[in-house]
Amino acid sequence: MNKGTTMSIEAATQDIHAFAQKARDAIYRTIFLRRDVRGQFLPKPVSDAVLSRIITAAHYAPSVGFMQPWNFLVVRSADVKRRVHSAFVRAHTEAAEMFEGEKRATYKTLKLEGILESPVGICITCDRSRTGPVVIGRTHMKTMDLYSSVCAVQNLWLAARAEGLGVGWVSIFQQAALQQALGIPKGITPIAYLCVGYVSHFYAKPELESAGWLPRMPIEDLVYFEQWGCRDDEALLVRQLIRDQAAAQAAADVAPLEPATA
Numbered sequence: 001m002n003k004g005t006t007m008s009i010e011a012a013t014q015d016i017h018a019f020a021q022k023a024r025d026a027i028y029r030t031i032f033l034r035r036d037v038r039g040q041f042l043p044k045p046v047s048d049a050v051l052s053r054i055i056t057a058a059h060y061a062p063s064v065g066f067m068q069p070w071n072f073l074v075v076r077s078a079d080v081k082r083r084v085h086s087a088f089v090r091a092h093t094e095a096a097e098m099f100e101g102e103k104r105a106t107y108k109t110l111k112l113e114g115i116l117e118s119p120v121g122i123c124i125t126c127d128r129s130r131t132g133p134v135v136i137g138r139t140h141m142k143t144m145d146l147y148s149s150v151c152a153v154q155n156l157w158l159a160a161r162a163e164g165l166g167v168g169w170v171s172i173f174q175q176a177a178l179q180q181a182l183g184i185p186k187g188i189t190p191i192a193y194l195c196v197g198y199v200s201h202f203y204a205k206p207e208l209e210s211a212g213w214l215p216r217m218p219i220e221d222l223v224y225f226e227q228w229g230c231r232d233d234e235a236l237l238v239r240q241l242i243r244d245q246a247a248a249q250a251a252a253d254v255a256p257l258e259p260a261t262a
């Protein structure tokens with residue numbers, strides 16, 4: 001295919017509202033290079049200017065009925081971090097017992113938090129009664145408020161990656177123990193405890209993938225058409241998805257480590 005043909009296909013599929021190629025590349029780069037960071041945190045402080053940008057990005061997440069059920073609890077105190085870490089250790093010990101045999105041995109070798117090493121912790125919560133009992137879009141599916149707070153987590157995670165900050169989500173807690181460590185009242189649900197900080201490097205692949213815990217699933221197994229379970233392996237979309245996943249995987253395979261400054 002010559003350059004002219006490529007460009008005309010590009011022009012034909014590009015909406016007038018689409019961002020310029022460079023801006024689109026930056027978005028996809030942020031998505032593909034985001035990682036869950038546990039062990040590479042540096043003590044370098046995170047400025048209020050940067051923290052403010054990523055928390056503002058989180059606050060601009062979508063939410064059911066525009067409920068904005070979140071709060072952002074910023075943790076910098078070593079003492080509070082120690083309390084959160086103790087809650088993690090208790091749950092982590094219990095969790096190890098839930099896996100069998102080889103999985104249990106592997107689980108014990110995994111680093112699954114950076115609570116003490118990361119300079120900042122941010123707990124994103126959900127106030128389930130923030131705008132009263134009846135919320136547009138949540139009248140029948142009550143968990144939509146929780147999902148809204150998760151959208152805020154993802155916004156923060158992506159914005160942080162663009163800022164060069166690593167983020168690690170820790171959920172290995174008894175919920176009540178985490179609430180107690182952070183003074184979160186009963187009516188508020190902790191959604192994510194996030195370890196945030198600059199890092200020595202970002203891995204190219206999920207650590208659980210590199211550790212052989214689980215592989216990334218083939219995207220073609222996950223896409224159905226019209227009815228649950230109906231695959232169409234001949235569909236153009238499926239063929240394109242396979243190519244796009246292969247390209248994403250190839251990029252990850254050739255770059256086992258990526259410098260934090262890249």
Ligand SMILES: Cc1cc2c(cc1C)N(C[C@H](O)[C@H](O)[C@H](O)COP(=O)(O)O)c1[nH]c(=O)[nH]c(=O)c1N2
Pocket residue numbers: 034035036037038111112113168169170171172205206207208209
């Ligand atoms: C709801 C939820 C909860 C957790 C996580 C994620 C999410 C979405 N993840 C991170 C998870 O292991 C990671 O996202 C996957 O392994 C994929 O890796 P990347 O995020 O692509 O690097 C996570 N990681 C960890 O080390 N300890 C944890 O307790 C959790 N908990």
